[in-house]
Amino acid sequence: MEQVARAAISILFDGVAYGMLLFIISVGLSITMGLMGFANLAHGAFAMAGGYVLVSLMLTFDLPFIPALLLAAVAVAAVSVLFERFLYRRLYQADELDQVLLSIGLVFMATAAITFIYGPSTVSLKVPAYLQGQIDLWIGLFPAYRSFTIAVGGLLILALWYGFEGTIIGVKIRAAVDNRRMAQSIGINVDRLFVIAFALGSGLAALGGGLAIEIIGMSPTFSLTYLVFFLIVVAVGGLGSIRGAFVAALFLGIVDTAGKYLWPDGGAFFIYAMTIAVLLVKPEGLFGRA
Amino acid sequence: MTAALQTIALGKHFGALHVTRQVNLSLAAGARHALIGPNGAGKTTLINLITGALSPDEGQVLLGGRDVTALPQARRVKQGLARTYQINQLFSDLSVLENVAISIAERVGAAGNFWRRASANSHVIDEAVELLARLKLDAYALTPVRELPYGRQRLVEIAITLGQKPTVLLLDEPAAGVPSAESHIILDAIAALPEQIAVLIIEHDMDIVFRFAKFITVLASGGIIAQGTPEQIAGDAHVRAVYLGQGGDV
Amino acid sequence: MTELLDNGGGSAAARRFMAGREAWHWAEALPWVVAVAAFFVFPDYLALGTQILIAIIFALSLDLILGYAGIITLGHAAYFGAGAYGTGMLSAHLGWGEPISAMLFGGFVGGVLGFVSGWVLLRYHGLTLLMLTLATAIMLKEGANAAEEWTGGFDGLVGISIWPLLGSFEYDLWGKTYYCFALVVLLLCFLAARRIVHSAFGRSLVGIKGNVGRMHGVGTPVHGRLVAVYTLSAAMAGLAGGLFAESNAYVTLDVLSFARSGTVLIMLVLGGTGRLYGAFVGAAVYMILEDELAKLSPEFWEFGIGLLLVIVVLFFRRGLLGSLDDLRARSMGGGA
Numbered sequence: 001m002e003q004v005a006r007a008a009i010s011i012l013f014d015g016v017a018y019g020m021l022l023f024i025i026s027v028g029l030s031i032t033m034g035l036m037g038f039a040n041l042a043h044g045a046f047a048m049a050g051g052y053v054l055v056s057l058m059l060t061f062d063l064p065f066i067p068a069l070l071l072a073a074v075a076v077a078a079v080s081v082l083f084e085r086f087l088y089r090r091l092y093q094a095d096e097l098d099q100v101l102l103s104i105g106l107v108f109m110a111t112a113a114i115t116f117i118y119g120p121s122t123v124s125l126k127v128p129a130y131l132q133g134q135i136d137l138w139i140g141l142f143p144a145y146r147s148f149t150i151a152v153g154g155l156l157i158l159a160l161w162y163g164f165e166g167t168i169i170g171v172k173i174r175a176a177v178d179n180r181r182m183a184q185s186i187g188i189n190v191d192r193l194f195v196i197a198f199a200l201g202s203g204l205a206a207l208g209g210g211l212a213i214e215i216i217g218m219s220p221t222f223s224l225t226y227l228v229f230f231l232i233v234v235a236v237g238g239l240g241s242i243r244g245a246f247v248a249a250l251f252l253g254i255v256d257t258a259g260k261y262l263w264p265d266g267g268a269f270f271i272y273a274m275t276i277a278v279l280l281v282k283p284e285g286l287f288g289r290a
Numbered sequence: 291m292t293a294a295l296q297t298i299a300l301g302k303h304f305g306a307l308h309v310t311r312q313v314n315l316s317l318a319a320g321a322r323h324a325l326i327g328p329n330g331a332g333k334t335t336l337i338n339l340i341t342g343a344l345s346p347d348e349g350q351v352l353l354g355g356r357d358v359t360a361l362p363q364a365r366r367v368k369q370g371l372a373r374t375y376q377i378n379q380l381f382s383d384l385s386v387l388e389n390v391a392i393s394i395a396e397r398v399g400a401a402g403n404f405w406r407r408a409s410a411n412s413h414v415i416d417e418a419v420e421l422l423a424r425l426k427l428d429a430y431a432l433t434p435v436r437e438l439p440y441g442r443q444r445l446v447e448i449a450i451t452l453g454q455k456p457t458v459l460l461l462d463e464p465a466a467g468v469p470s471a472e473s474h475i476i477l478d479a480i481a482a483l484p485e486q487i488a489v490l491i492i493e494h495d496m497d498i499v500f501r502f503a504k505f506i507t508v509l510a511s512g513g514i515i516a517q518g519t520p521e522q523i524a525g526d527a528h529v530r531a532v533y534l535g536q537g538g539d540v
Numbered sequence: 541m542t543e544l545l546d547n548g549g550g551s552a553a554a555r556r557f558m559a560g561r562e563a564w565h566w567a568e569a570l571p572w573v574v575a576v577a578a579f580f581v582f583p584d585y586l587a588l589g590t591q592i593l594i595a596i597i598f599a600l601s602l603d604l605i606l607g608y609a610g611i612i613t614l615g616h617a618a619y620f621g622a623g624a625y626g627t628g629m630l631s632a633h634l635g636w637g638e639p640i641s642a643m644l645f646g647g648f649v650g651g652v653l654g655f656v657s658g659w660v661l662l663r664y665h666g667l668t669l670l671m672l673t674l675a676t677a678i679m680l681k682e683g684a685n686a687a688e689e690w691t692g693g694f695d696g697l698v699g700i701s702i703w704p705l706l707g708s709f710e711y712d713l714w715g716k717t718y719y720c721f722a723l724v725v726l727l728l729c730f731l732a733a734r735r736i737v738h739s740a741f742g743r744s745l746v747g748i749k750g751n752v753g754r755m756h757g758v759g760t761p762v763h764g765r766l767v768a769v770y771t772l773s774a775a776m777a778g779l780a781g782g783l784f785a786e787s788n789a790y791v792t793l794d795v796l797s798f799a800r801s802g803t804v805l806i807m808l809v810l811g812g813t814g815r816l817y818g819a820f821v822g823a824a825v826y827m828i829l830e831d832e833l834a835k836l837s838p839e840f841w842e843f844g845i846g847l848l849l850v851i852v853v854l855f856f857r858r859g860l861l862g863s864l865d866d867l868r869a870r871s872m873g874g875g876a
């Protein structure tokens with residue numbers, strides 16, 4: 001009996017950590033898709049870039065884990081601005097098909113470039129000692145790294161919540177997600193907002209990509225492999241809804257983890273069936289605007 | 291006699307905006323009915339409710355006495371209700387002929403057949419040619435719609451709708467945006483409509499309204515503020531105040 | 541041209557014009573000449589040739605819904621895969637290996653699945669539809685993975701044994717038989733597709749793609765129309781899948797993968813949508829390039845196709861054939 005309980009807790013814990021990871025990576029996609037209506041299938045490529053930049057910073061430049069992680073996120077965010085200005089922006093008014101094709105093209109290019117530079121196999125890095133092994137969280141021992149990821153995810157939610165509720169820029173973004181034309185007409189510079197949101201989203205994705213290395217692994221196929229999961233988080237949660245992305249990511253993380261243990265063959269089937277069911281009933285997602 | 295078209299206490303909200311309030315409208319067969327009102331009064335919305343492009347929050351729409359409120363747009367079209375659009379809704383890459391043929395093929399039930407060549411539907415083509423001739427569009431029949439002058443495009447808009455052989459016809463500002471030099475072609479087309487059709491026309495140009503309409507309904511802020519013959523409306527002080535007064539040329 | 545109608549011969553001219561829209565052009569013989577010539581000139585490449593022909597059928601089926609009706613899907617592999625498994629399982633489990641009927645069965649399975657899923661999904665639009673098609677195909681793939689007993693799961697479906705075509709043409713190592721078979725099937729599929737797009741039904745699809753609101757306004761049962769073409773398209777994709785299963789005598793989960801849905805989309809867009817022959821050009825160019833470049837360096841190929849896609853989307857949105865058209869129109873305009 002106790003064994004069952006312990007296994008359940010362990011699954012739940014892993015699931016939450018995985019869910020947090022999905023949230024960190026996907027939340028930016030949710031914001032940009034809600035704000036710009038862009039079906040960006042290449043979002044995962046920014047996460048992947050974050051992971052690989054982190055590896056390079058640690059191996060080549062000997063930076064410690066946390067500074068390297070932050071630097072990777074900032075670097076990817078900065079580079080993503082170029083993509084927004086020169087590529088994405090040209091297709092904001094285009095139909096979904098063009099957006100999908102452009103971003104698939106970018107995924108292919110990113111995958112090939114990463115393979116070329118880093119080779120096709122999974123990369124690894126050495127996390128600092130304090131993130132290795134178990135950590136005592138009064139109710140029991142838990143894997144330190146996953147605890148760290150959950151903590152980062154938690155902090156991020158608070159930060160995003162504050163950012164969107166309590167800062168001018170956040171209010172503007174929310175206004176623009178709600179009604180772009182209205183926002184424009186009251187003098188919000190939507191164009192600049194797009195850049196900021198895109199950079200923020202890509203930076204968060206990169207952060208998640210860095211964190212992902214130790215949890216779900218990182219290889220050149222990362223962005224294609226997890227693409228569907230990121231999209232599910234966004235679509236099921238509801239475009240532009242941070243709360244929705246959080247709920248959907250956590251749910252997906254837990255169900256997928258539990259499925260792998262309990263029902264290895266059918267778990268994934270169940271996830272997609274659930275996704276379809278949700279979208280059929282609520283096409284705008286759980287927390288999306290109708 | 292049952293009305294060709296009737297609305298009963300039709301109502302619609304867009305969020306906090308009450309765009310349609312308690313609208314009761316009745317058109318007999320052969321009616322020539324104008325719907326006027328300031329910009330944003332809810333005229334187009336009313337047409338959308340009648341045709342089923344939007345569904346009302348309350349009230350009913352009756353066609354020939356039958357309640358069609360629950361029917362989708364396409365089914366209402368099949369019962370003789372057709373409309374034109376305030377902003378052209380054309381297939382701009384196709385020829386004028388094909389624009390009209392799409393509509394006619396739909397009415398006669400040819401459009402569900404995926405094996406019969408479109409060019410073999412000679413009755414559809416003949417009817418299209420005849421309709422275009424009636425609207426004096428035949429010279430443009432083979433021209434892509436996007437190459438037409440705007441006035442003619444407005445006429446194609448009407449032609450597509452007439453391809454449905456409607457019994458109730460709703461015209462949403464048919465002459466809007468047409469340069470005055472061309473507007474007579476639209477007016478001629480409207481004047482030549484088969485007599486038995488019930489026609490509801492939305493129009494800002496009072497010349498057109500008074501020339502065409504035998505009955506006028508005035509809409510403001512979503513509700514009907516006056517109904518009557520052109521003489522009654524022209525003499526109505528309230529209408530003058532809210533509508534005709536603001537730059538109306540009567 | 542316009543005065544033709546003025547001079548009383550209105551209907552006749554109009555009919556001639558409509559017939560002209562669907563008249564055969566001499567250039568339409570080209571792909572078939574090339575396909576037949578390839579049989580004799582490149583006998584060593586017929587296996588690749590067969591796969592190209594199958595890919596063309598698949599891309600053609602996508603063109604029906606994407607190019608004509610404007611339905612955007614990221615899950616068209618669902619119907620290809622359903623056809624492949626349908627045909628494959630018919631042989632592997634029931635021992636029926638007659639190639640023509642087995643392939644038709646694959647088309648039937650694809651069509652039924654297309655009808656059912658289309659009925660449900662085609663009420664949705666835009667991003668939601670994109671997600672739904674994507675999730676449907678992957679769900680099917682995961683389902684096939686879980687139903688190991690019937691599908692062979694991850695290891696693939698083995699034990700497919702196909703009888704000689706028409707009772708006399710054996711499966712051969714060089715792929716002669718299947719090349720010819722696939723070419724005939726492609727020809728029939730193409731003729732059907734051509735017929736469909738030039739029917740009044742096909743015109744109404746173009747209308748739906750161009751302006752769905754107006755089509756509601758002229759009384760088109762839009763949903764029914766879309767379900768109909770989706771079903772036809774899925775059946776054609778199923779035929780391609782069935783042919784695929786027969787020519788390889790092996791089916792893996794890969795037939796249902798997102799990669800396959802994405803690839804067929806890319807092929808079609810490269811060639812040009814809404815013109816039937818875009819499928820021919822796109823699939824052939826894509827697969828020949830892949831065959832050549834992927835051997836040299838897979839990364840180079842992948843990067844190249846990604847870059848090509850970006851360039852096509854940004855600058856040549858009408859695909860290879862469309863751009864060729866534009867070029868010709870421009871040079872003719874300049875010459876006149």
Ligand SMILES: Nc1ncnc2c1ncn2[C@@H]1O[C@H](COP(=O)(O)OP(=O)(O)OP(=O)(O)O)[C@@H](O)[C@H]1O
Nearest residue numbers: 304307309327328329330331332333334335336376
């Ligand atoms: N889909 C919609 N969502 C929200 N508000 C809408 C919508 N459609 C129309 N409105 C609003 O409803 C009001 C009535 O619009 P409508 O188009 O019916 O007016 P109208 O009388 O046709 O005006 P006009 O003479 O300018 O054509 C306007 O204030 C408009 O902004």
Ligand SMILES: [Mg+2]
Nearest residue numbers: 333334335376
């Ligand atoms: Mg209006």
